[in-house]
Structure formats: C-alpha cells, structure tokens
Amino acid sequence: MKKLTSPQALARYRESLRAASGPGSLRVRACTGTACSAGKSHQVVAAMEEEAKKRGIELEVVKTGCQGLCQKGPVMNLEPSGIFYQRVRPEQVPDLVTYTFQRGAPYRQSLFRQDILSEPVTAMQDIPFYKKQVRIALRNNGHIDPRDITQYIAGDGYAALEHALSSMTPDGVMEEVDRAHVRGRGGAGFPAGRKWKHTRNAPGDIKLVIANGDEGDPGAFMDRAIMEGDPHSLIEGMLLCAYAIGARYGFVYVRHEYPLAVENLRTAIGQAEKLGLLGNNILGTGFSFALDVREGAGAFVCGESTALVASIEGERGFPRPRPPRLSEPVGGLWGFPSNLNNIETYACIPPVVLRGAEWFRSIGTESSPGTKVFALTGKVKNTGLVEVPMGITLREVIYDIGGGILGDRKFKAVQTGGPSGGCIPEKYLDMPVDFDSLWKAGSMMGSGGMVVMDETTCMVDVAKYFLSFTQSESCGKCPPCRLGTYHMLRILERITGGQGRQEDLDELERIARQVQKTALCGLGQGAPMPILSTLTYFRQEYEEHVNEKYCRARVCKGLGTFVINRKECILCGLCAEACAFDAVKETRDAYFIDQDYCTRCKACYTVCPSGAVRIVRSAEEADAPARRAEGDFQRVEDR
Numbered sequence: 001m002k003k004l005t006s007p008q009a010l011a012r013y014r015e016s017l018r019a020a021s022g023p024g025s026l027r028v029r030a031c032t033g034t035a036c037s038a039g040k041s042h043q044v045v046a047a048m049e050e051e052a053k054k055r056g057i058e059l060e061v062v063k064t065g066c067q068g069l070c071q072k073g074p075v076m077n078l079e080p081s082g083i084f085y086q087r088v089r090p091e092q093v094p095d096l097v098t099y100t101f102q103r104g105a106p107y108r109q110s111l112f113r114q115d116i117l118s119e120p121v122t123a124m125q126d127i128p129f130y131k132k133q134v135r136i137a138l139r140n141n142g143h144i145d146p147r148d149i150t151q152y153i154a155g156d157g158y159a160a161l162e163h164a165l166s167s168m169t170p171d172g173v174m175e176e177v178d179r180a181h182v183r184g185r186g187g188a189g190f191p192a193g194r195k196w197k198h199t200r201n202a203p204g205d206i207k208l209v210i211a212n213g214d215e216g217d218p219g220a221f222m223d224r225a226i227m228e229g230d231p232h233s234l235i236e237g238m239l240l241c242a243y244a245i246g247a248r249y250g251f252v253y254v255r256h257e258y259p260l261a262v263e264n265l266r267t268a269i270g271q272a273e274k275l276g277l278l279g280n281n282i283l284g285t286g287f288s289f290a291l292d293v294r295e296g297a298g299a300f301v302c303g304e305s306t307a308l309v310a311s312i313e314g315e316r317g318f319p320r321p322r323p324p325r326l327s328e329p330v331g332g333l334w335g336f337p338s339n340l341n342n343i344e345t346y347a348c349i350p351p352v353v354l355r356g357a358e359w360f361r362s363i364g365t366e367s368s369p370g371t372k373v374f375a376l377t378g379k380v381k382n383t384g385l386v387e388v389p390m391g392i393t394l395r396e397v398i399y400d401i402g403g404g405i406l407g408d409r410k411f412k413a414v415q416t417g418g419p420s421g422g423c424i425p426e427k428y429l430d431m432p433v434d435f436d437s438l439w440k441a442g443s444m445m446g447s448g449g450m451v452v453m454d455e456t457t458c459m460v461d462v463a464k465y466f467l468s469f470t471q472s473e474s475c476g477k478c479p480p481c482r483l484g485t486y487h488m489l490r491i492l493e494r495i496t497g498g499q500g501r502q503e504d505l506d507e508l509e510r511i512a513r514q515v516q517k518t519a520l521c522g523l524g525q526g527a528p529m530p531i532l533s534t535l536t537y538f539r540q541e542y543e544e545h546v547n548e549k550y551c552r553a554r555v556c557k558g559l560g561t562f563v564i565n566r567k568e569c570i571l572c573g574l575c576a577e578a579c580a581f582d583a584v585k586e587t588r589d590a591y592f593i594d595q596d597y598c599t600r601c602k603a604c605y606t607v608c609p610s611g612a613v614r615i616v617r618s619a620e621e622a623d624a625p626a627r628r629a630e631g632d633f634q635r636v637e638d639r
C-alpha cells in the first residue's frame with residue numbers, strides 16, 4: 001500500500017477500487033462474526049471456496065462481520081442473486097453450490113423461515129427481521145471484510161474525512177455534528193456536539209479522543225459488532241472528532257474478552273497508518289492523529305467514564321468524583337481535556353459529515369434523531385442485532401422485527417437500558433423508542449440492551465438478577481452502593497425464597513431511593529432502576545410472593561403448593577426419583593406429593609415430562625371442591 005498524500009489522491013484511489021470490483025460477479029458475503037464463527041462459519045467458508053475451485057466457478061467470498069441475525073447463524077447473502085442463507089452447515093455446501101450456482105435455484109433447506117409451517121423467504125430484504133431496519137451505524141456490517149481497508153474505502157469509507165480535510169474547517173465539522181443533534185449512544189444520550197465543544201474550548205494545547213468499547217452490560221454486543229465488523233467507521237468518526245476539537249492522540253478502550261474486536265481494530269489501525277489516514281500529516285494536510293488500543297480487564301464499572309480513564313492510566317478502575325468532567329483540565333486522561341464517546345456514537349459521525357445534519361435529522365424523531373442499534377434478546381423468536389430509526393414503537397421491534405413472543409406466549413415486559421434500566425409493561429408497547437420516552441416510562445435507552453419477557457418470567461426474579469449483577473460489579477468505593485446493593489439483594493433473595501415480609505417492600509423502595517441519590521457513580525445510581533420499575537409496574541407480583549408465598553411465573557423456588565394432576569400423570573416415576581426429600585409418594589395407581597415433606601425445590605416440576613406436576617397458589621386451590629370431585633389432584637390426606 002502506498003501512502004496517500006492528498007484528499008484528491010484518496011478520491012482517485014476510491015474510484016480505482018470501485019472500477020476494479022465490477023458488478024455482476026458472483027460473490028458470497030459470509031458472516032464470520034463471533035456468533036457465526038461459533039457455529040462453524042469458517043469451515044463453511046473454507047468448504048465453499050474449495051467447492052467453487054473444484055467446479056471451476058469464479059466466486060469471491062467476503063468474510064464479513066455480524067449481519068444481525070446471529071441466532072440463525074452461520075448466515076450469508078449472495079450477489080447478484082440476493083439470496084440469503086441461514087444455518088448453513090459445512091456438509092451442506094456441495095448441494096448449496098450445485099443448486100445456487102449451477103442450477104440457478106435457491107437451496108431451500110438453508111432459506112429463512114419464520115417457523116416450520118411458513119414458506120421460505122429468499123431475499124434478505126424480504127425477511128421481516130431486516131425489513132424495518134435502517135442502517136447508519138451498521139451500514140457496512142455484514143457487507144465488507146473488516147480486515148481489508150480497501151473494501152471500506154470502495155464504499156464511502158474515509159470520504160467524510162476527505163471532505164472535511166479538503167473543504168471544511170474544524171468549526172464547520174463541529175457545527176454539523178451539533179446541528180445533527182447526535183446524542184450519545186452509550187448511556188444518557190448527551191449531545192455529542194456539545195461535549196465536543198466543551199473539550200475544544202477547554203484551556204491547553206493537548207486534547208484527547210477516547211472511544212468507550214467496554215460494553216459490560218449482560219447480553220449487549222452492539223459495540224463489539226461494530227469494532228469487529230467495521231472498525232474503520234469508528235476510526236473515521238474519531239478522526240473527525242479529533243479534527244474538530246484539535247486533538248492529536250486517541251485511544252479505543254476495549255475489554256479483553258473481545259479478542260476479535262481487538263485484533264480487527266489493530267489490523268485496521270495498521271492499514272490506515274500505511275495509507276496515510278492515521279499518523280502524521282494525514283493526507284498531506286498537516287493534520288495529525290495517532291490512535292491506539294487499550295485493553296481493559298472486563299469490569300463493568302470500567303465503562304463509567306472516570307473509571308475508564310483511571311483504568312487507561314494503569315490505576316484500579318475506581319470512579320472519581322465529578323466535577324471536574326473529562327472535558328475539563330485535570331478531569332481527563334492524564335489530566336488532559338478528553339472527549340469520550342461510545343463506539344456507536346463515533347460510527348454515526350462519518351455519514352453525518354458526508355450527508356449533512358439535515359439528512360440525519362430526517363431520520364428518527366425531533367429530540368432523538370437518527371437510529372439506534374439494539375441487541376434484541378430474551379423470549380422473542382428472532383434474536384440478534386437490529387438498527388432501527390428512533391421513534392419506532394416497541395411493538396414493531398418485538399413483533400415485526402423480532403417475530404413475536406417465543407411459543408406465541410403472552411408478552412409481559414421488555415427490559416431496556418441494561419442493569420441501570422427498567423422493565424416496561426405491556427401498556428407501553430405502542431410507545432415510541434427514543435431517549436425521552438424511555439426515560440419517562442421509568443427506563444432508559446442505555447447502550448441498547450433489549451430483553452423481552454413473557455408470562456414465564458418472574459419480575460421479582462428479574463430485579464434480583466440485575467441487582468446481583470450490579471452488586472457483584474460494584475467497585476465498593478462508596479458505601480451507598482457497596483452496602484445498599486447488598487441489602488437490597490438480601491431482601492430480594494428473601495422475597496424470592498418465600499421468606500418475604502410485607503415491610504420488605506417499603507424497605508426496598510426506601511433503600512433504592514437513597515442509593516439512587518447518594519451513590520458516587522452511575523453504577524450505584526442506576527442499580528435501583530430495575531427494582532423501582534418492577535415495583536411500579538408489577539407490585540402485585542411482589543405482593544403475591546410476600547403475602548401468598550406464590551410466584552405466578554413458577555420461577556422462584558420455595559413458593560407455591562406442589563401437586564400432581566392425575567389426569568396428566570403418565571406414572572413414569574421420574575418425580576419420585578428426583579425428589580431428594582422423599583416427598584413424592586407412590587401408591588398402586590398414582591403418585592402424589594406429601595406437603596409435609598415438600599421443600600418446594602422444584603426438582604419434580606423440572607423433570608416431569610408431561611407437565612403433570614403443578615405449582616398452585618395455595619393448598620386451598622389444590623383442594624378446590626370441583627377439582628377434588630373430578631379427582632384431578634390428590635393430596636396426602638385424601639388417601
């Protein structure tokens with residue numbers, strides 16, 4: 001690769017790359033992201049290359065990053081036919097090649113189907129999962145090989161930088177980002193333009209640009225997908241920020257559990273340096289910017305801005321009091337004013353600069369322009385990575401894109417915002433998804449986790465799950481978080497274990513409000529959110545746990561009355577074998593549960609193959625006269 005010495009040279013280089021990759025050639029864009037790799041996508045790609053070679057087919061195989069539909073991986077899409085294949089296994093490749101490239105017909109076994117009875121869908125754009133998506137941050141993900149800078153450049157890669165360096169002042173770039181009202185995609189949605197201005201206006205010659213790729217929320221992988229699948233869009237976004245605020249140095253902070261992201265970022269930085277797009281005198285314009293990767297050890301708190309700075313400095317990842325902010329002298333990395341943004345935020349910047357603020361504001365809503373990437377998970381049919389315009393409703397995301405609830409069960413809630421977010425109930429399904437609406441509903445956008453829950457989810461258990469995460473990730477520096485999360489977790493354990501007391505609910509709320517107000521950093525301040533939102537919307541479930549010792553989702557051990565429905569029992573005896581307390585008794589023609597011995601451990605409930613073991617609200621329910629007359633349930637005293 002030869003160094004490019006001017007913006008014009010970059011434009012000429014792009015044209016030559018485009019001319020070389022003619023349309024119409026046979027091409028497979030095969031996902032080799034983390035999830036698809038785990039599903040043997042590399043073997044699929046190797047088999048495909050070998051098969052094509054054997055048959056003399058001229059086929060270009062592009063190894064892309066995540067294409068979004070991870071649950072159905074390995075996935076691939078084909079050009080020029082537009083066919084999309086999912087769950088491709090290496091042994092299917094010979095047949096797939098025969099059908100697709102020699103017979104000109106799609107290989108039906110690997111086409112997408114919403115469910116087993118529905119007709120297969122051939123083209124990617126016809127799959128409901130992709131239909132409503134709009135891709136800005138993920139514009140290249142799943143399309144280019146992240147290890148090959150020429151593929152990024154051949155699209156509009158580094159065109160925004162070229163435009164900025166040749167025809168915009170640093171202030172012009174800043175104004176464009178500010179007018180676009182790009183709100184930070186990593187947490188609270190603070191406007192990026194305003195943050196950049198603070199840093200630029202801070203005294204001192206040395207300014208730094210930092211990208212937050214810590215991504216510690218359980219289930220989140222939006223930023224990983226960008227770093228793995230399109231690292232140059234992050235680099236270009238950081239370059240534009242550096243140009244606007246007058247910075248010469250930058251760092252990408254990534255957790256070391258993301259080895260592919262680290263590898264692809266380092267490869268991308270090396271290639272950009274070789275082409276003169278990073279380093280000294282970029283594109284011969286006198287602008288210089290050096291970028292490096294710093295790996296974190298994977299603590300959730302290190303995603304918090306001041307803890308992240310401490311971690312890069314080589315200190316323990318402890319948050320520091322603010323002010324001073326990162327953008328102010330003393331507050332930033334090694335004391336230099338620093339601009340910190342999320343990976344997705346930076347990835348949105350190049351299209352904003354290239355296509356203009358008006359274009360960006362035409363997507364999404366007035367107060368939350370653009371798109372947001374979500375990791376859609378939980379009890380939904382299609383899980384994966386989705387990028388949607390802000391303002392789309394939760395219903396559209398869950399039912400149109402996600403395909404609805406698994407097993408067509410009833411929707412109960414959706415959790416957004418990760419461990420600092422909240423659970424939103426059914427009545428808000430038609431609420432637009434944007435920063436402000438989510439906040440008003442008692443949750444937040446966060447970095448983009450979206451966990452769908454159905455009637456088999458216990459909301460008290462959900463609150464306990466998130467709190468046990470924040471409690472174990474609390475750095476312990478400040479007492480409200482260290483002790484408050486511990487006490488709240490103990491109360492939740494008591495409630496879900498059948499030992500809850502009525503006064504626990506008030507106590508829980510009291511501690512939650514105090515921790516929210518007094519914790520030093522966002523980890524502690526946000527930790528009570530899952531509790532407060534579930535107490536607001538699902539208080540009845542808490543009360544059932546406490547007063548009736550009953551978990552309607554049948555998730556919590558130690559709650560409810562266990563009985564066997566004789567009509568459904570197939571007399572296999574597995575429940576009796578599983579019960580460690582000898583509570584399941586056997587008679588000549590039936591099994592029944594002796595309530596005096598039953599510890600409600602759920603062993604019988606879990607092993608029963610026919611669903612005959614039931615957990616009912618109370619002994620009275622099991623004893624209901626109608627049921628007793630039918631002889632459905634047998635209790636020990638009936639025998």
Ligand SMILES: Cc1cc2nc3c(=O)[nH]c(=O)nc-3n(C[C@H](O)[C@H](O)[C@H](O)COP(=O)(O)O)c2cc1C
Nearest residue numbers: 184185186187212215303304305341342345522523
């Ligand atoms: C405990 C905790 C963890 C966080 N983790 C992340 C993270 O992994 N990625 C991220 O971008 N922001 C994270 N944040 C938010 C950052 O502190 C910061 O607000 C954000 O990186 C700013 O970028 P943005 O304005 O582009 O959103 C976290 C905040 C807290 C309190």
Ligand code: SF4
Nearest residue numbers: 476477478481521524
């Ligand atoms: S709120 Fe929690 S994580 Fe944050 S400084 Fe205090 S103890 Fe540490």
Ligand code: SF4
Nearest residue numbers: 569570572573575608
């Ligand atoms: S495991 Fe279920 S089906 Fe088998 S004996 Fe027990 S209740 Fe009956």
Ligand code: FES
Nearest residue numbers: 031033036066070
């Ligand atoms: S990793 Fe392949 S689709 Fe996500």
